[in-house]
Amino acid sequence: MIKYLTKIFFLLLISNSYQSCNGQIKSEPKQKETKTTEIGKAVSELDNQIWAVFQDKKGNFWFGSNGTGIYFYDGKELKQFTQNDGLISNQIRGIQEDIKGNVYIETPDGVNKFDGIEFTTLEVIKSTTNRWKLEPNDLWFNCNGNANNVYRYDGQNLYELNLPTQDIENTLGIRKSENPYTVFGINKDKNGNIWFGTVLAGAFRFDGKSFLWIGEKELSRLPDGREPGVRSILEDSDGNIWLSNFKSKYSITPNSTKEYERIKAVDLSEEIVRDKILYFNSGIADNEGNLWMTTYGGGVWKYDGQDLLNFEINNGEEDLLLICIYQDTNGTLWLGTNNDGVYKQTGKGFEKFEPKHRSSR
Numbered sequence: 501m502i503k504y505l506t507k508i509f510f511l512l513l514i515s516n517s518y519q520s521c522n523g524q525i526k527s528e529p530k531q532k533e534t535k536t537t538e539i540g541k542a543v544s545e546l547d548n549q550i551w552a553v554f555q556d557k558k559g560n561f562w563f564g565s566n567g568t569g570i571y572f573y574d575g576k577e578l579k580q581f582t583q584n585d586g587l588i589s590n591q592i593r594g595i596q597e598d599i600k601g602n603v604y605i606e607t608p609d610g611v612n613k614f615d616g617i618e619f620t621t622l623e624v625i626k627s628t629t630n631r632w633k634l635e636p637n638d639l640w641f642n643c644n645g646n647a648n649n650v651y652r653y654d655g656q657n658l659y660e661l662n663l664p665t666q667d668i669e670n671t672l673g674i675r676k677s678e679n680p681y682t683v684f685g686i687n688k689d690k691n692g693n694i695w696f697g698t699v700l701a702g703a704f705r706f707d708g709k710s711f712l713w714i715g716e717k718e719l720s721r722l723p724d725g726r727e728p729g730v731r732s733i734l735e736d737s738d739g740n741i742w743l744s745n746f747k748s749k750y751s752i753t754p755n756s757t758k759e760y761e762r763i764k765a766v767d768l769s770e771e772i773v774r775d776k777i778l779y780f781n782s783g784i785a786d787n788e789g790n791l792w793m794t795t796y797g798g799g800v801w802k803y804d805g806q807d808l809l810n811f812e813i814n815n816g817e818e819d820l821l822l823i824c825i826y827q828d829t830n831g832t833l834w835l836g837t838n839n840d841g842v843y844k845q846t847g848k849g850f851e852k853f854e855p856k857h858r859s860s861r
Contacts, residue, residue, distance in 0.1 A: 697730025
């Protein structure tokens, strides 16, 4: 038990700079090809700390590190890009792509746009009227996680917006001075609504017109003092929303007085409750509708609609400290870790990913 609590407290220590890397927002096919870049340098391996994994429309992979920039792999060559190449920061928190094939690199210091040739930094426009919009091709970021700021990119401008404040002091016992609205997770549901998970203020859903707030104590500060936060928002095959924990899921009920219902997610055994971490920091719904969730040092969890299964992930010497999970276009799962690079799903489980190089062919 002490082992798992130690790991969750370490996760909380890095949480102010961490963003779940599971925001895989689908967009329309690319309209034009981009040129091959000549910047960056060829390297032979990935950094041990990989916090983001992404596959672009061409099939290339991008791996974002926690301090050595971003890595680009086209199946033949591995290249590394850093601040020397135009990145605003070497700490990567998220990677997305727009309908034109431009790649966007999210960092604690802002957002870079890569057009296939060079990196540029998006200038933030503070919306004085705080007008929220929700368009199909918008990209969303939380950047450095300041206060209750989120950022919407409409293809032209990057707008800074503010989540609506709630009476969290009376509802959750949280003071505003604690920056409770700091955003961790951003995900879209099947209906196109955008969800924001926070450190202490629960979760918000924006449908393009109004907000739904889920302010439950299990999503805020726990009785033992832990602050897991809502780092990842998942939707299961029944349309229920999972907010970074295995205990509860939320049924959204339009036209109801409360608008949602909290229900038990899964039946947890005494062993799991006693020895495992009940909160996950990254998750996805795969092509078959299964939920996959990662915990920091607690392995990978799979929920198939009936059973919750745990798969321990280690390299023979130590448990992997899992940061993110990602599914590529072939349905293969990838794991980004904080201590041993990237792991790729195989028929036998997960194995460490070692990029191949032209010189080795």
